[in-house]
Amino acid sequence: MESTAATKSKESYSKQERIKIRNTTLMSIIPGGGQFYNRQVPKGILFLLIFILFLYQLYATGLNSISGLITLGTTPGEDHSLFLLIEGVLQLLYIFLFLAFYVIQLYDANRVAKIKAISPSKVNHSIKDILFNVYENGFPYLLTVPAYILMLFAIIFPVLVTFLLIFTNYDFNHIPPATLIEWTGLDTFTTMFSINTYRETFTSVFIWTIIWTLSATTLQIALGIFTAMVMNQPFIKFKRIFGVILLLPWAVPAFITILTFSNMFNPSAGAINTQVIPFINSVIPFLKIPALSWKTNPFWTKVALIGIQGWLGYPYIYVLTTSILQSIPNEWYEAASIDGANTIQKFNSITFPHILAVAAPIFITQYTNNFNNFTMIYLFNEGGPGSVGNNAGSTDILISWVYKLTTGQSPQYNVSSAITFIISAVVIVVSLVIFSRANAFEMED
Amino acid sequence: MAKNNHKKMKNKRFWNQFFTYVYLIFMTVIIIYPLLITVTSAFKSGNLISFDLSFEGELTLNNFRRLFNDTLYGTWYMNTLMVAVVAMFIQVTIITLAGYAYSRYRFIGRKSSLKFFIVVQMVPTIAALTAFYVMALLVGGLDTHGFLIFLYVGGAIPMNTWLMKGYFDTVPIDLDESAKLDGAGHLRTFAQIVLPLMRPMIAVQALWAFMTPFGEFMLARFILRSPEKYTVAIGLQQFINDPRQQRVTLFAAGAILIAVPISILFFYLQKNFVSGLTSGGTKG
Numbered sequence: 001m002e003s004t005a006a007t008k009s010k011e012s013y014s015k016q017e018r019i020k021i022r023n024t025t026l027m028s029i030i031p032g033g034g035q036f037y038n039r040q041v042p043k044g045i046l047f048l049l050i051f052i053l054f055l056y057q058l059y060a061t062g063l064n065s066i067s068g069l070i071t072l073g074t075t076p077g078e079d080h081s082l083f084l085l086i087e088g089v090l091q092l093l094y095i096f097l098f099l100a101f102y103v104i105q106l107y108d109a110n111r112v113a114k115i116k117a118i119s120p121s122k123v124n125h126s127i128k129d130i131l132f133n134v135y136e137n138g139f140p141y142l143l144t145v146p147a148y149i150l151m152l153f154a155i156i157f158p159v160l161v162t163f164l165l166i167f168t169n170y171d172f173n174h175i176p177p178a179t180l181i182e183w184t185g186l187d188t189f190t191t192m193f194s195i196n197t198y199r200e201t202f203t204s205v206f207i208w209t210i211i212w213t214l215s216a217t218t219l220q221i222a223l224g225i226f227t228a229m230v231m232n233q234p235f236i237k238f239k240r241i242f243g244v245i246l247l248l249p250w251a252v253p254a255f256i257t258i259l260t261f262s263n264m265f266n267p268s269a270g271a272i273n274t275q276v277i278p279f280i281n282s283v284i285p286f287l288k289i290p291a292l293s294w295k296t297n298p299f300w301t302k303v304a305l306i307g308i309q310g311w312l313g314y315p316y317i318y319v320l321t322t323s324i325l326q327s328i329p330n331e332w333y334e335a336a337s338i339d340g341a342n343t344i345q346k347f348n349s350i351t352f353p354h355i356l357a358v359a360a361p362i363f364i365t366q367y368t369n370n371f372n373n374f375t376m377i378y379l380f381n382e383g384g385p386g387s388v389g390n391n392a393g394s395t396d397i398l399i400s401w402v403y404k405l406t407t408g409q410s411p412q413y414n415v416s417s418a419i420t421f422i423i424s425a426v427v428i429v430v431s432l433v434i435f436s437r438a439n440a441f442e443m444e445d
Numbered sequence: 446m447a448k449n450n451h452k453k454m455k456n457k458r459f460w461n462q463f464f465t466y467v468y469l470i471f472m473t474v475i476i477i478y479p480l481l482i483t484v485t486s487a488f489k490s491g492n493l494i495s496f497d498l499s500f501e502g503e504l505t506l507n508n509f510r511r512l513f514n515d516t517l518y519g520t521w522y523m524n525t526l527m528v529a530v531v532a533m534f535i536q537v538t539i540i541t542l543a544g545y546a547y548s549r550y551r552f553i554g555r556k557s558s559l560k561f562f563i564v565v566q567m568v569p570t571i572a573a574l575t576a577f578y579v580m581a582l583l584v585g586g587l588d589t590h591g592f593l594i595f596l597y598v599g600g601a602i603p604m605n606t607w608l609m610k611g612y613f614d615t616v617p618i619d620l621d622e623s624a625k626l627d628g629a630g631h632l633r634t635f636a637q638i639v640l641p642l643m644r645p646m647i648a649v650q651a652l653w654a655f656m657t658p659f660g661e662f663m664l665a666r667f668i669l670r671s672p673e674k675y676t677v678a679i680g681l682q683q684f685i686n687d688p689r690q691q692r693v694t695l696f697a698a699g700a701i702l703i704a705v706p707i708s709i710l711f712f713y714l715q716k717n718f719v720s721g722l723t724s725g726g727t728k729g
Contacts, residue, residue, distance in 0.1 A: 082579045085579075135630075135631070139546075139550065143545060143546035144543045147542070147606055150539060151565070151602050153595075153599065154596060155599055155600065155603070158580065159568060159573050160576075161573070161575075161580075162573050162574075162576045165575055165576070230468055230469065231469075233461075235462060244712070245472075245473050245476055245477065247711075247715065249476055250711070251707070251712060252707070252708055253660035253707055254660060255660055255662050255681075256483070256704055259700075260479050260700070261479060262685070264479060264482065271496050271497040274497055275497045275498060311475065372569040374569075374571060375662050378662075378663075399571050402571055406574050406575055407667065427567050428564055435563070
């Protein structure tokens, strides 16, 4: 990994040198060959060893894994299709890593040969020199390797496996090792969209997911911005106390408050119906709100869910907006006042655009978070009440439906994988489009 | 005319202040009410099936006693602490190293992998639930804390590496450069020059990582199957889920023992967290 300054442009090598460089590169068709030729013996041995190990692994278990991935097992009760699938994907990853290594070592042989052609003394031969060189030039790679390895196994690999499951018939009728799983191509999608009950469930869940995402997130953002503007007024007394209270919904772990609310919204014994509504009725004359059927009527359950999410989610936006508001110069408002702008005009033309300019990416993540807000939906009422078919309750959003399809009585792993795929695609595409519009990808260098 | 205008202004200011305080008091009531219900219920005697706000009856510590004597709450708490501490150490080590590399070095694949981090952290954890299950079966990770820690840390890496890089960017690079001129190697520059300056930020990251297992529900529920392995979140859900058992007061007592320390940590950290987020969000 010598510095690139030691190489020169292609034309400046003599013909003989060029042939030599090409030959060195060609010798690395067997990894290590070029390195031996460059007289980097330890490196050559290491590369050759990696190559031999890879071949041995491929011969010993690898080829079996690949064929296992293709067939997913042949003997029911003996072959475990899922394990075969996972081992096959792992083997694909190994092969991919080996190919990456192969390209790198070809590149290495070529580059060292170039350096050797100009100044042979700059080529490292001893183990010590090579190790030092790795440390000196490979330091950032060494630092990031643990992160990559963990992500590979905790995120990329599982996502890959889930993706492959879409194209199988893995469901409650096909549970390995008793039964084999088979590749079924696009059948999962066909089933989902051609069988009426699935299509209806999917449509109904999807529509509520969109309504939920838009209304709950917009509510929490609006509430957050409004509260920040109220609190930003200079005359407020007890600002610190109000500040702490306003943050409490964020400070207390969400699962505690959701479970508390879930109990409070119990239609027969919960505090909302037994305490809050009677109190409102007694304070406001001529108002007679009856006890509402929270958690048993889909409409009122949805209202409660959106309200609670507003309660839970606004403090984050409030804190964010407060720090943005403090960065808006006061002169802008003064200038606007001189021009005769009223409060609403000032908000529309100064405050809101400024907030959006800074916080748009974060607002987007709020929308995508709620799109996937499993905790809220599942803990409040487990997606109930009632059912819209195929395990889904009337307040289930896509992600909690997926959870039920995976963990319920009659799991449909292939369908849940397909829905997950759709969810992820929607979230990623929407975010990417908006992120790149907001230039969040622009980096400093 | 001028006097009239002045009066109008004063009037307007009065109403503005009036509505401001009405709004703040309204919000205070809405926020405090459910929290106060939980707090008071924790000290109530008797078996309730649901919450409400009342100050009747004597206050007792019985619920806390029952929590530790008759239920597995103590075990759950220790489980959660264990998971939290281990996950915190692994996570902070990994993201500090990676964040430093992304902030200070220009290496092949740097930009594209940073973009990749943003995309990857958008994939919901649940996307891989089935795969997690099969992986856990394969390595015997079902019902173990080790596998849960692995999932927590792995899932937290992209977002937090990104944040950590942002924090490292705020430490002036001149410091490293002058250290390198003085002959310090990579490791010394990192460990002796930059790392000490980052201590507050690393502490913040560590505490956030520590707090996650106390509130995380879905993965814990999915991986941990036997009651003595539960974390507090799933354990407490059992108390309130079954109305016939009438253990709401136990839930309240257990909830307080989590909510109080977590909220204190939260208020301690909150300022740092927000400044990190805004700088991470706008600058990249």
